Amino acid sequence: MRDLLAFTSELGDIPTFADPTRIKQRSRDFYWYSPRLKPIFDEVLADLVVLPRTEEEALTAIKFCFKHNVPLTVRGTGTGNYGQAMPMKGGVVLDMSDITGIVWMKPGSVRVKAGTKIHDLEAAANAQGQEMRIFPSTRRAATIGGFIAGGSGGVGAANWGLLRDRGNILAARVLTMEENPRILELRGDDIQKVNHAYGTNGIITEVEIPLAPAYDWIDTVITFDDFGTAARFGQALVESPGILKKTCALLPSPVPQSYFKSLKPYIGEGKHSIFSLVAPHSFEALLELVEDRGGEVVYRKSQSEVEAEKAIPLYEYTWNHTTMWALKHDKSITYLQTFFPAGQNVELVQKMNEHFGDEVMHHLEFVRSGGGFTCFGIQLVRYTTDERLDEIMAFYEEHGCAQFNPHAFTLEEGGMKEVDLVQLDFKRESDPKGLLNPGKMLAWEDPSWTAAKDKTYLYAAG
Amino acid sequence: MRDLLAFTSELGDIPTFADPTRIKQRSRDFYWYSPRLKPIFDEVLADLVVLPRTEEEALTAIKFCFKHNVPLTVRGTGTGNYGQAMPMKGGVVLDMSDITGIVWMKPGSVRVKAGTKIHDLEAAANAQGQEMRIFPSTRRAATIGGFIAGGSGGVGAANWGLLRDRGNILAARVLTMEENPRILELRGDDIQKVNHAYGTNGIITEVEIPLAPAYDWIDTVITFDDFGTAARFGQALVESPGILKKTCALLPSPVPQSYFKSLKPYIGEGKHSIFSLVAPHSFEALLELVEDRGGEVVYRKSQSEVEAEKAIPLYEYTWNHTTMWALKHDKSITYLQTFFPAGQNVELVQKMNEHFGDEVMHHLEFVRSGGGFTCFGIQLVRYTTDERLDEIMAFYEEHGCAQFNPHAFTLEEGGMKEVDLVQLDFKRESDPKGLLNPGKMLAWEDPSWTAAKDKTYLYAAG
Numbered sequence A, B: 001m002r003d004l005l006a007f008t009s010e011l012g013d014i015p016t017f018a019d020p021t022r023i024k025q026r027s028r029d030f031y032w033y034s035p036r037l038k039p040i041f042d043e044v045l046a047d048l049v050v051l052p053r054t055e056e057e058a059l060t061a062i063k064f065c066f067k068h069n070v071p072l073t074v075r076g077t078g079t080g081n082y083g084q085a086m087p088m089k090g091g092v093v094l095d096m097s098d099i100t101g102i103v104w105m106k107p108g109s110v111r112v113k114a115g116t117k118i119h120d121l122e123a124a125a126n127a128q129g130q131e132m133r134i135f136p137s138t139r140r141a142a143t144i145g146g147f148i149a150g151g152s153g154g155v156g157a158a159n160w161g162l163l164r165d166r167g168n169i170l171a172a173r174v175l176t177m178e179e180n181p182r183i184l185e186l187r188g189d190d191i192q193k194v195n196h197a198y199g200t201n202g203i204i205t206e207v208e209i210p211l212a213p214a215y216d217w218i219d220t221v222i223t224f225d226d227f228g229t230a231a232r233f234g235q236a237l238v239e240s241p242g243i244l245k246k247t248c249a250l251l252p253s254p255v256p257q258s259y260f261k262s263l264k265p266y267i268g269e270g271k272h273s274i275f276s277l278v279a280p281h282s283f284e285a286l287l288e289l290v291e292d293r294g295g296e297v298v299y300r301k302s303q304s305e306v307e308a309e310k311a312i313p314l315y316e317y318t319w320n321h322t323t324m325w326a327l328k329h330d331k332s333i334t335y336l337q338t339f340f341p342a343g344q345n346v347e348l349v350q351k352m353n354e355h356f357g358d359e360v361m362h363h364l365e366f367v368r369s370g371g372g373f374t375c376f377g378i379q380l381v382r383y384t385t386d387e388r389l390d391e392i393m394a395f396y397e398e399h400g401c402a403q404f405n406p407h408a409f410t411l412e413e414g415g416m417k418e419v420d421l422v423q424l425d426f427k428r429e430s431d432p433k434g435l436l437n438p439g440k441m442l443a444w445e446d447p448s449w450t451a452a453k454d455k456t457y458l459y460a461a462g
């Protein structure tokens, strides 16, 4: 594919680069979080990075790849952590981060170009008293297109559920990988075709998402003496209809004490913490719940104080950021992603926490899910061997706690996305040559592949 | 107590009236909804109506009653439906509806004087892009103080739960009935002392409540061929985290067809309807759910269209308004209030619906409750005898469906409020002579009274 460079003049004045440093930089994401993905992806490199500034230029790049049979892997800012944005078969990385800007905004919704940084989108929405319903903890770095194509949930899920839930994405404008690429406007359930599809079946150029009212959320840390009390508090908080909060995470001892430098002074030895962003007008009600449950508020800072003091926002210690901070301190740490079934989740996390002891630190994110409220585990694991990691995951599965394996890079094995016939048909139509992000969709790579019947998917087939 | 009129000069220029027509008018509420309450309250009359314009004047009226040992029953606009605002022992009715106005408003909350009409409060909030979290279907008539002292939930409960839930009332300013009345600022859990207390333990002069963002909600009616499908749809809608709605009511056949004149043209014979107010940016997602479940959207009108056309807002067919429309057409109808336990509620309503057939029409309000979502029944009953009404209620109770008896006038027998020692102590302190709304608190009238151990209360003791 080296000869690809001979044709780049066909791309006109669309910015491209092929120097090894920048090629390497734009061919990477956070795959190295996983000791299993690391060796698989370490050598993966694009041949060319293309940086379209408009949808027109993106279309030109698509036609170019189609004509020369070159794989095309779309990229936002590469904050994914399963190698999603990495060009396994080389070819072009289509960096979307220059296609930016708000198309329109109104009360309750916004339409935005896919390469817009979430941070910039939030700033524009805030200026109108609005904000995103759900944002990833990579808010300051990630693009909105990358979030929808590669993410699943985040801060706000305590109120709004996950990206998969109807109504949390309103529309996506998508370019197909064909000789004459089509521009599709996907709305309603059709959005699921490209939601969490890793850019395997189209290039998103615009998205429309709902907005919620913005408040001066209060970063709050509440500590408890024991894990079970903290877990029950987390559940009670996420269940409290009248206490408006954006997130509710359990960070057990010794996670913040060992890995969160800026918060260490606030959190006592051995204490288990709840991290929450609470609306100012719900803070008094929160305090009543804290008192009821024997907790202690050890840290509180409003978003405006966080900004003024340039403090680290609390959400940057939650979701997958927890793993990041742990890895910064201890390279031997790895992680799990576990969905605890609603109704039994508090019992189950206590049971698992006791069973695994120090080996697994139960970082939990409480979320609204289905007809109730549960928690999603992004546990930190003291990694020893591959066999042991499998054993751990199997133990959770045996106890009814679904694993979304973060040590797999295909949509299906990650376990979040069940690729069904609708998806596969859409892929056949939108990418007949299979050039989009090759290697990431099992159902495409191996037509004989089928999911285990009893597997739980976050994005289940319709 | 007739000689009371001899002392009215002590009230200075505070407006009062004692003419029979207006006395009668201000001594009434919607007690006549219940065939049992009707004979009990038919003759109830105040001796004097006092209309303070300020908190100062309310204090003067309190001192006047304390000095002369005159019962004082507070009143908003008398839309309660259990005789709550009716002066069982005569005396003064303190009409709060002239103590009005916004004290302050900010993003997420408002402080307002107790006699303010909810309609006016909403108009002021709307001007800032805000609105109440929860309002009663009597929004156009009721006062905010009366809602908090006499109501329990309403439109918005699908998102925010009920008034009892922590965070849904932020503060209440309360005057005690003493020689030297105190002015209390109740915040946090202390608010529960006066929430749904029928004005038996203090006079609320100001309340602080949270606000939510205002949208141009779309009044939507969706019809289904059978009751079970409609019930399952209602449950699915209230459970959908990404579809923002304010209310979700099931109006079974033949309720709208027989009693809702303005909607009759839209709703087919035998169809079972879901009435919902949906955010405009969630409407497409709603349509997907409707399609999934085989429903049909037969009516949609945004709030601005409703206003422009002076149409009857959809919420005026929900909550206790359903009962009102039915009674307008058929005096023999009465009603129940039932809390179906979350988790089994859809099964149970189907079972009860089958069991009672035409005798009980299962009007349901789907709400957020505890750790999940369930429905609250405000069923219409074709009344025959008192014995049969008891039998019906007993049948629900036997099947685990708690009754909040709308045919009782005390806090405890209505079953919503469990009067515990905290409440009773507060009453002793705030109203030592027992002059406030006498007759409505069983625990006060009869100190030997205790609740049945297995009774479910909407406002359970802490």
Ligand SMILES: Cc1cc2nc3c(=O)[nH]c(=O)nc-3n(C[C@H](O)[C@H](O)[C@H](O)COP(=O)(O)OP(=O)(O)OC[C@H]3O[C@@H](n4cnc5c(N)ncnc54)[C@H](O)[C@@H]3O)c2cc1C
Pocket (backbone or CB within 6 Å): A029, A030, A073, A074, A075, A076, A077, A078, A079, A080, A081, A084, A085, A086, A096, A114, A115, A135, A136, A137, A138, A141, A142, A143, A144, A145, A146, A147, A148, A149, A150, A151, A152, A153, A154, A155, A197, A198, A199, A200, A202, A203, A204, A205, A318, A319, A320, A321, A324, A437
């Ligand atoms: C520290 C850390 C914390 C994280 N926290 C969260 C979290 O809270 N919630 C969460 O869901 N995820 C989280 N993630 C994962 C990731 O950050 C998010 O998914 C993020 O939003 C991805 O955005 P991005 O712009 O970096 O996308 P990239 O990583 O560049 O791409 C992600 C995937 O989307 C595809 N893609 C990108 N842009 C487009 C497009 N325009 N059209 C089609 N496909 C496209 C790529 O091909 C790739 O498969 C976290 C990751 C890290 C490292």
Ligand SMILES: Cc1cc2nc3c(=O)[nH]c(=O)nc-3n(C[C@H](O)[C@H](O)[C@H](O)COP(=O)(O)OP(=O)(O)OC[C@H]3O[C@@H](n4cnc5c(N)ncnc54)[C@H](O)[C@@H]3O)c2cc1C
Pocket (backbone or CB within 6 Å): B029, B030, B073, B074, B075, B076, B077, B078, B079, B080, B081, B084, B085, B086, B096, B114, B115, B135, B136, B137, B138, B141, B142, B143, B144, B145, B146, B147, B148, B149, B150, B151, B152, B153, B154, B155, B197, B198, B199, B200, B202, B203, B204, B205, B318, B319, B320, B321, B324, B437
């Ligand atoms: C058609 C209809 C529909 C209804 N729908 C709903 C509904 O959706 N949700 C709901 O919760 N209720 C509902 N109700 C009941 C009632 O309308 C509400 O509770 C309403 O908000 C009461 O307000 P009000 O100003 O009319 O109070 P009133 O009826 O005047 O008083 C209600 C109670 O509060 C006390 N009170 C009033 N003001 C004060 C004060 N300032 N300080 C202390 N005590 C005070 C009174 O003594 C009385 O006990 C409905 C009733 C009807 C008739």
